[in-house]
Amino acid sequence: xxxxxxxxxxxxxxxxxxxxxxxxxxxxxxxxxxxxxxxxxxxxxxxxxxxxxxxxxxxxxxxxxxxxxxxxxxxxxxxxxxxxxxxxxxxxxxxxxxxxxxxxxxxxxxxxxxxxxxxxxxx
Amino acid sequence: xxxxxxxxxxxxxxxxxxxxxxxxxxxxxxxxxxxxxxxxxxxxxxxxxxxxxxxxxxxxxxxxxxxxxxxxxxxxxxxxxxxxxxxxxxxxxxxxxxxxxxxxxxxx
Numbered sequence: 001x002x003x004x005x006x007x008x009x010x011x012x013x014x015x016x017x018x019x020x021x022x023x024x025x026x027x028x029x030x031x032x033x034x035x036x037x038x039x040x041x042x043x044x045x046x047x048x049x050x051x052x053x054x055x056x057x058x059x060x061x062x063x064x065x066x067x068x069x070x071x072x073x074x075x076x077x078x079x080x081x082x083x084x085x086x087x088x089x090x091x092x093x094x095x096x097x098x099x100x101x102x103x104x105x106x107x108x109x110x111x112x113x114x115x116x117x118x119x120x121x122x123x
Numbered sequence: 124x125x126x127x128x129x130x131x132x133x134x135x136x137x138x139x140x141x142x143x144x145x146x147x148x149x150x151x152x153x154x155x156x157x158x159x160x161x162x163x164x165x166x167x168x169x170x171x172x173x174x175x176x177x178x179x180x181x182x183x184x185x186x187x188x189x190x191x192x193x194x195x196x197x198x199x200x201x202x203x204x205x206x207x208x209x210x211x212x213x214x215x216x217x218x219x220x221x222x223x224x225x226x227x228x229x230x231x
Contacts, residue, residue: 036220046158046166046209048220059218063124095165102172106217107154111177113165 002026004096004114012090012121018083022096022114023076030054030074034099036110037070037081039092047092051099052079086121093118125149125214127223134229141197143226145210148191155193156211157186159204160225166209170195197228205230 008020022035029035036051050060052070060068064083072079083090094117097110127147135141145155155173158166168177170186173193183198193212197204210223 038222045225046211046222048211048222051220062219100171102154105154105172107156107172107213108220109156109168109171109211110158110166111168111171113167116165 002098002112004098004112006094006096006114006117008094008117008119010118010120012086012119013123014087014121015085018081018086018090018119018121020081020094020096020117020119021078022080023078024098025077027098028074029072029077029079034101034108035072035079036097036099038095038097038110038113039090040095040116041089041092049081049083049094088121091119091121125219125221127210127212127221129208129210129223129226131224132227132229134231135200136231137202138199141200141204141228143195143197143208143210143228144192145194145212145223146192147212147221147223149215150188150191150193150212152215153213153217155186155188157184157195158209158211159206160209161206169208200228200230202230204228 003025005023034051037049052058067084069082096114098112100111101108157170160166173188174186
């Protein structure tokens with residue numbers, strides 16, 4: 001079955017760039033679907049960060065757009081998140097997920113999620 | 124920015140029916156999706172396109188939509204249903220995803 005696994009540093013210094021990778025198994029990214037990043041600060045709700053199509057087209061949360069870059073590497077079957085100029089407010093569990101579009105009727109949902117990885121921003 | 128509004132908490136006794144609402148101006152145009160999240164775990168999709176249930180999700184989970192409000196209904200609540208529930212949709216353009224603030228379901 002399709003599985004997603006996040007990886008990356010668990011601690012990032014303020015003003016630096018947070019970098020995470022999501023490895024996909026059981027499905028070839030180049031076959032389709034959008035792939036997204038969602039985060040959850042400790043004790044708080046979910047926030048969509050952005051999504052990428054296998055072709056490389058992206059769309060981002062407007063509130064984070066100036067600091068976010070999502071890229072895809074089909075040869076490694078993975079996609080990545082970079083968030084620049086981080087502050088303590090970026091401390092969160094970061095999830096990667098598959099975004100399933102319902103082309104017959106519109107709309108999309110995150111139907112498969114990784115287990116999440118905790119990233120703390122601190123000096 | 125677009126927002127979805129959920130009640131912070133809902134409490135029900137086992138066997139009763141729990142209803143969790145989610146309100147947003149674009150919901151008449153955009154589908155809603157519901158996720159269940161238990162402590163320390165990733166969210167799980169339980170309802171898609173307002174009222175469709177993914178395979179493997181128990182029949183006691185259902186969804187409905189009326190105007191600017193969508194509702195997740197859990198019939199015959201069980202102790203294992205105690206979790207946080209999040210609605211998700213998109214803005215009126217359909218491009219930008221947004222999550223509600225989440226509702227903590229407590230089974231008394």
